[in-house]
Amino acid sequence: MASEPNHVLEFPGGYTRSVGPVIGRFLSELRDGRIVGVRTAGGRVLVPPAEYDPDTGEDTTREFVEVGPAGTVTTWAWVPEPRPGHPLDRPFAWALIRPDGADTALLHALDVGDHAEPPRLLKTGLRVRPKWRAERTGGIGDIECFRPEVTMITAPTRLEYRLRGGRALDRFLEGIEQGKIIGHRCDVCGQVIVPMKGLCPKDGVPTTQEVELPDTGTVTTFAVNNLPDPRAPEVPFVSAYILLDGAGLTMLTLVAGLPADQVRMGMRVRAAWRPRAEWTRAMSNIKWFEPLDEPDVPFDDIKDYL
Amino acid sequence: MAERCAVIGVGQTAYRTRRPDVSVPGLLREAAARALEDAGLTWTDIDAVVIGKAPDLFEGMTHPEAYLADALGAAGKPIMRVHTAGSVGGSTALVAASLVRGGVHDRVLTIAYEKQSESNATWALTVNTPFTTSLVVGAGGYFAPHIRAYMRRSGAPDHVGTLVAVKDRENALKNPYAHLKIPGISREMVEATPMLWEPIRYLETCPSSDGACAMVLASESAARRAPRPAAWVHGTAMRSEPIFFAGRDTVSPQGGKDCAADVYRQAGITDPRAELDCAEVYVPFSWYEPMWLENLGFCGEGEGWKLTESGATALTGDIPWNPSGGVLSSNPIGASGMIRFAEAALQVRGMAGEHQVDGARRALGHAYGGGAQFFAMWIVGSDRP
Numbered sequence A: 001m002a003s004e005p006n007h008v009l010e011f012p013g014g015y016t017r018s019v020g021p022v023i024g025r026f027l028s029e030l031r032d033g034r035i036v037g038v039r040t041a042g043g044r045v046l047v048p049p050a051e052y053d054p055d056t057g058e059d060t061t062r063e064f065v066e067v068g069p070a071g072t073v074t075t076w077a078w079v080p081e082p083r084p085g086h087p088l089d090r091p092f093a094w095a096l097i098r099p100d101g102a103d104t105a106l107l108h109a110l111d112v113g114d115h116a117e118p119p120r121l122l123k124t125g126l127r128v129r130p131k132w133r134a135e136r137t138g139g140i141g142d143i144e145c146f147r148p149e150v151t152m153i154t155a156p157t158r159l160e161y162r163l164r165g166g167r168a169l170d171r172f173l174e175g176i177e178q179g180k181i182i183g184h185r186c187d188v189c190g191q192v193i194v195p196m197k198g199l200c201p202k203d204g205v206p207t208t209q210e211v212e213l214p215d216t217g218t219v220t221t222f223a224v225n226n227l228p229d230p231r232a233p234e235v236p237f238v239s240a241y242i243l244l245d246g247a248g249l250t251m252l253t254l255v256a257g258l259p260a261d262q263v264r265m266g267m268r269v270r271a272a273w274r275p276r277a278e279w280t281r282a283m284s285n286i287k288w289f290e291p292l293d294e295p296d297v298p299f300d301d302i303k304d305y306l
Numbered sequence B: 001m002a003e004r005c006a007v008i009g010v011g012q013t014a015y016r017t018r019r020p021d022v023s024v025p026g027l028l029r030e031a032a033a034r035a036l037e038d039a040g041l042t043w044t045d046i047d048a049v050v051i052g053k054a055p056d057l058f059e060g061m062t063h064p065e066a067y068l069a070d071a072l073g074a075a076g077k078p079i080m081r082v083h084t085a086g087s088v089g090g091s092t093a094l095v096a097a098s099l100v101r102g103g104v105h106d107r108v109l110t111i112a113y114e115k116q117s118e119s120n121a122t123w124a125l126t127v128n129t130p131f132t133t134s135l136v137v138g139a140g141g142y143f144a145p146h147i148r149a150y151m152r153r154s155g156a157p158d159h160v161g162t163l164v165a166v167k168d169r170e171n172a173l174k175n176p177y178a179h180l181k182i183p184g185i186s187r188e189m190v191e192a193t194p195m196l197w198e199p200i201r202y203l204e205t206c207p208s209s210d211g212a213c214a215m216v217l218a219s220e221s222a223a224r225r226a227p228r229p230a231a232w233v234h235g236t237a238m239r240s241e242p243i244f245f246a247g248r249d250t251v252s253p254q255g256g257k258d259c260a261a262d263v264y265r266q267a268g269i270t271d272p273r274a275e276l277d278c279a280e281v282y283v284p285f286s287w288y289e290p291m292w293l294e295n296l297g298f299c300g301e302g303e304g305w306k307l308t309e310s311g312a313t314a315l316t317g318d319i320p321w322n323p324s325g326g327v328l329s330s331n332p333i334g335a336s337g338m339i340r341f342a343e344a345a346l347q348v349r350g351m352a353g354e355h356q357v358d359g360a361r362r363a364l365g366h367a368y369g370g371g372a373q374f375f376a377m378w379i380v381g382s383d384r385p
């Protein structure tokens, strides 16, 4: 870190500099919010403009050409810790920027947002545009900095609901709140539907006949998930279809309490309930299903529930 | 008796991981303009537009029919949106076809799309409500147990899924629009990738793609004026069934069997393996090829994996499945069904390029969605029915 100065030499008011007809035009156009270059005898457009062609030493044509304002980054250097005299007070890049229509690039500060490290979008070829100061005086600082072009917007999305479970589901969750699993038996097919919906989707009829089911059942089939999920953040976890004893269809739940590679089709399981004090009106009262010390069910007995 | 209907234009974008260079309207216009060019038409020639996309939560976009009407040249014309989860691309095409077959319109533009790079299917498929009574685990977590059930029920050996994963990616190398291009794809490469949702490996799943697919469907009189060969619609069918009910066969859903039977009956097909020349079938996980081979009646129950293993479904086999590379190689979800329908049409038009099945005259396009509960199918042919 630089030490504090113990002596300052400063010319009162600053030196004056005549800018001449070419740089003068460039700065006047900047003050008006435009970037201009000058054409060389060979037809190239120099930005910033110069009175002479650096390649040939000849005078330039004095034909001014408006360029940009958008341009392309041709190279850049990252400034992780801006110094007091720098145009930005957060990390930025010095960039050579070739305005559209120009054959050369000008050096300016490039603000790519608040990043400690160069972000991925910062690369040669990045499209940028100037951020103009509201009050301009005719200096290169009339452009505060360049910024990337707009390529993406975000669309905040939020919907608010007042959800109701409905009669059948409310009744099912009322049971869960009391540690009971309730289903409906269909009058037509005789199957027990759990969780019940108040109808049989197969027969298209309302159902009302309540049946309490045990919290034991059989794994019909399952997946070993190696990608984490909000409800099962640790991997691997097993999601399984479980046929509760007496039910006519399976439910998709978690299976735990044994290594994932030991879960089997036909395995007998029982619900693992949270402590009674934590019970709410939600399916999460059952953490998962755990293996029972019973022999596996033969495949023939579950094959019609897949 | 329905009017005749034909596909006279097909347009696709290349399918890519990200298309940050275009907006959604820009993406759709790319596909639509190519379909119009193929059909030798301009925007003003179109009578109506039918659009499909993935469920709204995927990319938080509702009412595409209103948002995109101007972009699709539909100002002052009928435009409607179709919504059937993953099968939407197929059912969108079928709704468009019904407008022609019903004699309502002569030229209908149908289009489906997805920008998965700006969408979040996993989030959308795992949204819980206070009344959720079942674990919600996304598409892979949902389908993996059913694949396991198929393997157990059919006795299929473990490697069959790998064969499909390789075969479809080999086909993709011949399709300029395909997303996944894996030169030298092999069983070893697939088997070396991790199990995401066992029994599904990483390379046995579909990619996430950006892209759009469009078709121009025409009446007989409009088709006669088309500059290129038409693909005639020989049959169309849709079916659906609830996701959970007692006695449901989730491995081989009745809705799929009924849908296939209906579309075969319309096309006069009794033996699909023998009478069709190729099929573009919605196979987002490799094991769904043998599963759908059985569900669609290309073989008997329990025989699908043997057909796959024999090479019958390869590009060089007697009934090539997914010569384009399929969903396993390109998956802009909302468009994936329509791509199947469009690729079937390209085959019978003789316009499938390097992945053309020699002499293909009749092809099946298939899509499914939800918990394997929405089905859409068509059969297209080079002969006017």
Ligand SMILES: [Zn+2]
Pocket (backbone or CB within 6 Å): A186, A187, A188, A189, A190, A191, A200, A202, A203
């Ligand atoms: Zn019933």
